[in-house]
Each structure stands twice: as C-alpha cells, then as structure tokens.
Amino acid sequence: xxxxxxxxxxxxxxxxxxxxxxxxxxxxxxxAQYPEGLELQIYSNKLAGQVDIINGLNHYIGMKTLHAEDFxxxxxxxxxxxxxxxxxxxxxxxxxxxxxxxxxFCFLLFGIAALVDFYIWEYNYGxxxxxxxxxxxxxxSYQPPLIGYKQLLNFGAYSIPDIGGWIFILCGIIxxxxxxxxxxxxxxxxxxxxxxx
Amino acid sequence: MTFTKYIxxxxxxxxxxxxxxxxxxxxxxxxxxxxxAEKVYVAPxxxxxxxxxxxxxxxxxLSVYGLPSGRLLRVIPVFSLDPEKGWGFSEETKPMLxxxxxxxxxxxxxxxxxxxxxxxYDGRWVFVNANNTPRIARIDLTTFRTAExxxxxxxxxxxxxxxxxxxxxxxxxxxxxxVPLDGESGDVPINTFKKNFRGTLSFVSVSKDNxxxxxxxxxxxxxxxxxxxxxxxxxxxxxxxxxxYNTEQANTLLEVNASKNDKDFILAVNWKxxxxxxxxxxxxxxxxxxxxxxxxDEKSHTAKTTFNTETVVLKAEELEGLxxxxxxxxxxxxxxxxxxxxxxxxxxxxxxVIPVFSFAKMQKAIQEKQFEGKFGGIxxxxxxxxxxxxxxxxxxxxLHTEFDGKGNAITSFFVxxxxxxWNIKDLKVLDRTPTFYSTGHLMxxxxxxxxxxxxxVIAYNKITKDRFxxxxxxxxxxxxxxxxxxxxxxxLLDFPTIGEPHYAQAIKAEKVKDKSVKIFKIEENTxxxxxxxxxxxxxxxxxxxxxxxxxxxxSHFMPDNIEGVQLGDxxxxxxxxxxxxxxxxxxxxxxxxxxxxxxxxxxxxxxLKWIPDRVGVFPFYCTDFCSALHQEMQGYIRISKxxxxxxxIYSLGTNQPQEKTN
Ligand SMILES: [Cu+2]
Numbered sequence: 001x002x003x004x005x006x007x008x009x010x011x012x013x014x015x016x017x018x019x020x021x022x023x024x025x026x027x028x029x030x031x032a033q034y035p036e037g038l039e040l041q042i043y044s045n046k047l048a049g050q051v052d053i054i055n056g057l058n059h060y061i062g063m064k065t066l067h068a069e070d071f072x073x074x075x076x077x078x079x080x081x082x083x084x085x086x087x088x089x090x091x092x093x094x095x096x097x098x099x100x101x102x103x104x105f106c107f108l109l110f111g112i113a114a115l116v117d118f119y120i121w122e123y124n125y126g127x128x129x130x131x132x133x134x135x136x137x138x139x140x141s142y143q144p145p146l147i148g149y150k151q152l153l154n155f156g157a158y159s160i161p162d163i164g165g166w167i168f169i170l171c172g173i174i175x176x177x178x179x180x181x182x183x184x185x186x187x188x189x190x191x192x193x194x195x196x197x
Numbered sequence: 198m199t200f201t202k203y204i205x206x207x208x209x210x211x212x213x214x215x216x217x218x219x220x221x222x223x224x225x226x227x228x229x230x231x232x233x234a235e236k237v238y239v240a241p242x243x244x245x246x247x248x249x250x251x252x253x254x255x256x257x258x259l260s261v262y263g264l265p266s267g268r269l270l271r272v273i274p275v276f277s278l279d280p281e282k283g284w285g286f287s288e289e290t291k292p293m294l295x296x297x298x299x300x301x302x303x304x305x306x307x308x309x310x311x312x313x314x315x316x317x318y319d320g321r322w323v324f325v326n327a328n329n330t331p332r333i334a335r336i337d338l339t340t341f342r343t344a345e346x347x348x349x350x351x352x353x354x355x356x357x358x359x360x361x362x363x364x365x366x367x368x369x370x371x372x373x374x375x376v377p378l379d380g381e382s383g384d385v386p387i388n389t390f391k392k393n394f395r396g397t398l399s400f401v402s403v404s405k406d407n408x409x410x411x412x413x414x415x416x417x418x419x420x421x422x423x424x425x426x427x428x429x430x431x432x433x434x435x436x437x438x439x440x441x442y443n444t445e446q447a448n449t450l451l452e453v454n455a456s457k458n459d460k461d462f463i464l465a466v467n468w469k470x471x472x473x474x475x476x477x478x479x480x481x482x483x484x485x486x487x488x489x490x491x492x493x494d495e496k497s498h499t500a501k502t503t504f505n506t507e508t509v510v511l512k513a514e515e516l517e518g519l520x521x522x523x524x525x526x527x528x529x530x531x532x533x534x535x536x537x538x539x540x541x542x543x544x545x546x547x548x549x550v551i552p553v554f555s556f557a558k559m560q561k562a563i564q565e566k567q568f569e570g571k572f573g574g575i576x577x578x579x580x581x582x583x584x585x586x587x588x589x590x591x592x593x594x595x596l597h598t599e600f601d602g603k604g605n606a607i608t609s610f611f612v613x614x615x616x617x618x619w620n621i622k623d624l625k626v627l628d629r630t631p632t633f634y635s636t637g638h639l640m641x642x643x644x645x646x647x648x649x650x651x652x653x654v655i656a657y658n659k660i661t662k663d664r665f666x667x668x669x670x671x672x673x674x675x676x677x678x679x680x681x682x683x684x685x686x687x688x689l690l691d692f693p694t695i696g697e698p699h700y701a702q703a704i705k706a707e708k709v710k711d712k713s714v715k716i717f718k719i720e721e722n723t724x725x726x727x728x729x730x731x732x733x734x735x736x737x738x739x740x741x742x743x744x745x746x747x748x749x750x751x752s753h754f755m756p757d758n759i760e761g762v763q764l765g766d767x768x769x770x771x772x773x774x775x776x777x778x779x780x781x782x783x784x785x786x787x788x789x790x791x792x793x794x795x796x797x798x799x800x801x802x803x804x805l806k807w808i809p810d811r812v813g814v815f816p817f818y819c820t821d822f823c824s825a826l827h828q829e830m831q832g833y834i835r836i837s838k839x840x841x842x843x844x845x846i847y848s849l850g851t852n853q854p855q856e857k858t859n
Contacts, residue, residue, distance in 0.1 A: 053778045060824075
C-alpha cells in the first residue's frame, strides 16, 4: 500500500470522528412569512435548528411532530460512524489491501442504506398525515426532496448535505480513489511478477 | 366704442391683472425641488438610515420614525394608557403608571434624550419627561419598551428635562412651575410666591450597568420658571445650563407680568461642585416625601412600584460656586451647547437677537468676579463678560438651536416660521428657509452631541393648516425634513406626527437595530403566573378569585372551555404566549371586560382582570391575526349563579364533563 494512500486513509479516519459532532444534513424551508428562512439540521445523534417552530407549523397539515427520541437512528449512527473512523485508521496503519476492499464495499453499502433510510423517513412524515388536520389539500403530500429543491404548499424545501455530510462524502471519494489505485497497482505488480517468471 | 377698441381694452385689462397676480409671492408648493423624492425614497424592504425618536406631546407616548422616509415604525407607550398594547390595562403594566397621586393614566411627554457615552449616542436607552405630573422615564432600546419611571418630588411641571450629561451620569429635571416644597408647609397664599415658592433642579443618577435611575440630589433655587436645559460637554463638562423665565416672580397673568424684564437668566450650575458639597455633607436631608419609582422586569414580565420618602437638597444661595446667573434677553426658551462645549446659545422667545455665550469668558468672569449684583442670593455675571457675540436680525421668536458639526448652527423661529442657519464663529446668517408652520423644536441627527451627523434637519411644527388633506377641525401636526448637506437648506418631505411633537432625536440605525430583541425566551420567564406549556395550563380558585393559567399558540388557547365560575368572582386570565417565533404575538379579549385587551409577545405572560357582571357564557378570543386559523382561536367561559354549584372544570379538545354533552 502506498504511503500517500495510507496518509489519506488516516486523515479520513480522523475527519470521520469529527462527523459525529457535526451536522450531517440540512433541510432549509422558506415562505413569504419567513424571509429569514427556517432550518432543520440533522446530526448523527440529534435534530437541531428551529425544530419547535417547524413542528408548530406542521400541525396545520397534520404532520407528526419531530422528536429525536422517535428515531432509533440517533442511538446507533454515532457508533456506526465511529466504527468507520476506526476502520479507516486501522487499515491505514495495518496496510491490509484486502481489508481496504472490504471497507470500501461496506462504506458504499452504508451510504446507500443511509439514503434509503432517509427517504423512507421523509416518505412516512410526508404521507402519514393526521386525518383531522385543519388544512387538507386533496392528493397533496409533504415529502421533502431527498436532495435538491421542492415546493410544498407555501413552503419551498431545500435538502442538502451539511458540513458533516460533505466530509463524509469526501471520505467516501478518497476511499474509492485509494481502493481503485491500490487495485490497479496490485494488478500491474502481479503482471510484472508474472512477466518475471 | 368700436368693437376693436373694446377688445383691445379688455385684453389690456386682463394683461394688467395677470401681472398683478405674478407679483404676489408664490406659495409653499414651489419650495420643493426636483430630486426631493429621490432623496427620501427608501425602497420597499430597505431600511432607513436613522431611527427618529419623536415625543408624542399630549398623547403621552413616544413615536419612532424612520429617516429619511418619515415612515412611522412604532408608538411606544410611556405615560399614557395604550389599549392597543394593553399598556396600563394588564395587571403587569399597571404599576408603571403609579405615582404618589395614585394611578395616573396620562401625561404630556415633551423631550427625548438618547443616552450618551463620551458625548455621543450609545444606543442603549431613551429618556423622556412627563411634564404634568413630574416624572422621567427610561426606554430600553433592545425591547423598545418603557423599563423605568421615576417620579420627582418638590416639582411642578417637569419641563427642562430629561437632559443628560455627556456620559449619562445624570438626567436632570428642572421644575417649570416653581411651587412651595412638598408637604404641609405648602398650604400658603398664592400671592406669597416670592417668599414661599421655590425652584428645584433634580439630578437623577443613571447606573452604567443597567440604566437604573435614582434621585441623587436636588438643588433648591429662588422661585422662577425653568424652561429648558442642556449639559455642558467637552470643555464645559461638569456644568449644566438652565433657561429661566418669569424672573419677575409673578404668580398671575404671566403673559404680561412675566414679560416685563428686558433680560431673564440662564442659570449655570456646576454639578461637579454639587458632588463636592454632597460629599462634604452640605446637603440637607429632606424626609416625609412620597414619590414613586416604577420598574419593569423583562424576566418576570412584571412591573413593581416602590415609594421613596427622602432626598438630599442643596440650597443654591448658601453654597458658593454652585450656581451663577447669566442675563439673557427676553424669556429664553432654548439653551443649547455647541459640539465643542464652548458656545452656549440662548434663544429669547421675544428677543430680536440670539446671544451666544462663551464658556471660557464665563469662567474668567467668575474668577474675576465680574458680577452685576445678585438675584435671590445668587451672583449675576455681567452680560458682556459672558457674551461671545450676538446674531443680529436672525428672525422673530427664536426657540431652539441644533448644530451641524461643520461650525454652523440652525435655529428655529416660531413667529417668523422659519429655520435660520448661521455660523458660530462669525455669527453671520448663512441661509433661511420657511417652515409650514411655526416650528417649535428642530432636530439634526446627533445635533446635541460632540459629532453631529449634519445631513438633515427636521422642523417639528405647531401648526399644520393646509399641508395635508383636511380632517375636520383637528389636524395631525407635522414634521418637515430638510437636506442640509449643501449650502442651501432644501425641503424634502412633510410627514404627520402623533400628538404634538416637541423635541426629538435621531440615531444611526446600526447603533440600535442589531440589538433588537426578537422573542422572550420561555425558559427564562419567571412570572409567578407563567404556564410554560399545555401541561401547566389550569384553572384555580382562591376564595372568590379565579386564576386561569392560559397558554396561547397558533391557533388555540389551552384551556378553551371553562365552567364553574360564579357571579361575584374576580377572574384573572394569566395568558402566556408559548410561541418562540419572531413577530408572533397573540392577543386576548373577553366580552364585557371594563378593561383593555392583552397583547402578548412570544415567551411573555400578561394578566387581564375581568369581573363578570352577569350570568351566561362569554366568548374570549385572540385579537391579533396570528395565523390562517386565527378566527378559530377562541374559547368560552361560563358564569353561573353561586347557588347552582357548577364544579370548576376546564378542557381543550374534549368535552368536560363527558355525559352532559349533546
Ligand atoms: Cu392568535
């Protein structure tokens, strides 16, 4: 394993530790009455931003109120991220190529699973509406976009990764890069030794 | 006469007539030049450059305008009831109107002073005076609310107030009407004015940390009328100047009897000397007084009144070096100090000149004892010894002077209805412009500080007449904004004001706007009647008092059905607005309340007392259109006869008791 890749993996591992304490995702809402905007931030272990105000507004359309304790994710996410952080460090120090391939696979799988989970979560909140809600618009659901912008009644919702999310994505890219380069290096090495034979 | 001749004659006649018309000077309309609109236009969504705090006169309130647009931003209730905001109607705000006379629901608010540090506005507080029942109030500029009101003993008509020193060490209050001092000895014949009536100057200290006011001491002087005052600054820091009239000491028909003397006085007070005398124990402790001190606490959202009973009085005529009179022509109204502190401008409202006094010359005259006698035991400095010079033929009826920071002064003229700009050094008139009509006070942003912002001047006019669409006999008074950045003053804008605007001040918006509070934090609410969430909402009986702890949030009250209240009960609605979102107040009103409404800010608790006068079911509702479901924000309270024994119950969302529903 090349020294550059090892350093990159170790640095990524350290950066992932920081992700535990940084906001990972954000949903920005704006409407005519909220020129200053409302913001929901998702950490690995909690919700932040103007959760109470958003909950207050959501009662009009019968959306369930958001409470961190309703999400099992918040109890396991910090450990999963910590696990990945340690794995990055460990593999960087151990220089084990096989394990590197394994980590890349797991990390990719986790990324996809997290997005799917987030989508389901948004779907449920957007669709499971209280039938007694004061405002009912036939056929209307309020699922925020997975990523990007969507107009929901009078609110525009903008969903994007936050600083922690961007670090996470960057770590993924670095991991992919290291994995591919190591795989290529290994192939040429094998080829060379084969030629020598 | 032939037909042609007839035509020619008529043509000539009409030509002459039109020439006569052209000779008549043009009216006010022509005074506005082309780019005025552009200079005052603040585009929608954009902010004004200045906050303008304008006294509300006999409305008892303080208004806040944006400059240069003239947009009304806020009316802050101070000395008068304000049903719109529940001021003086809620149990929490009632103590703010408390005085030694009881609850006084009105006053006459004349002057405005922004707090200063180093002679410049610091954007912390605004002080205002109550002219009728002597009081000083402090408004907090983080909340734009009245935070404190202090009553003044031994005073009548608090007019030369609330002028402040350059670091807000003191706010002063000079009594307009000299009166016998408070207490039983005040029962004297009115025609013993000269013997028994005294003029007091109150020095109120201001805490640097929290702005709290305290009557530090009073200076007792011969009985005259005190009109206005200004603190020295820079070189004259440590001195205070008060204009006086009625040095004739008349007690009847003052119009004639107080206008006899050629010169009245400006009283110069050395307040640093006063502090020395106090330290040396030369003050006289006066007890048996009663004056109210009202404070509003933003954590408990509750005002309280304490009554003070004593103060320390320094007698001017007995303490050498404390006070000096400077003669000033004809009933001086304004006494204004230039940005350097060296020049003191007296404006005799019946005088033909504006005298400008020199602080340095005055000091020299005191040292060399250039006195022309005494008045009531206080030395009078010779007019010429203190005089720097006179502005000749400035106009008629000078009242007030502000400074542009470029070496010029602008004086308002009531009688000739104009503003006149003159140079302080050579005392030459530079420019004059008519006002519509009869200006009282004028204001340059920072015009009484060490560093005025000489961009605009505003004339606050006493007469409005034809300036706006007529509204019957009663018209709004007007303010007029002029651009003074060039050599010529240029009229830009008229705007109507509330009550009668007297003095006003303006401060750069940056010094205030970012400190503005958006909500009160519900977790910091220490009101004994707070309900921090629906679980705290309840109804309790204490004897014949019913305490309803209501929460309000878009778009319901908790509880909204209340039964078991009996005729003869007193109901206290303690409403907590549990919103934590900016600009989300809720109101509260109940049918038949001989009281006002409540307007409750997010995180705040306010109480409305209601004494039901008949049996029945009474609706209550939110008065501030808060949301799409505002009209649904309502409730019912049932009032029963005592003997009906209806149990005390309350609910929200479910019917109580269950079995009795239909
Ligand atoms: Cu409401």
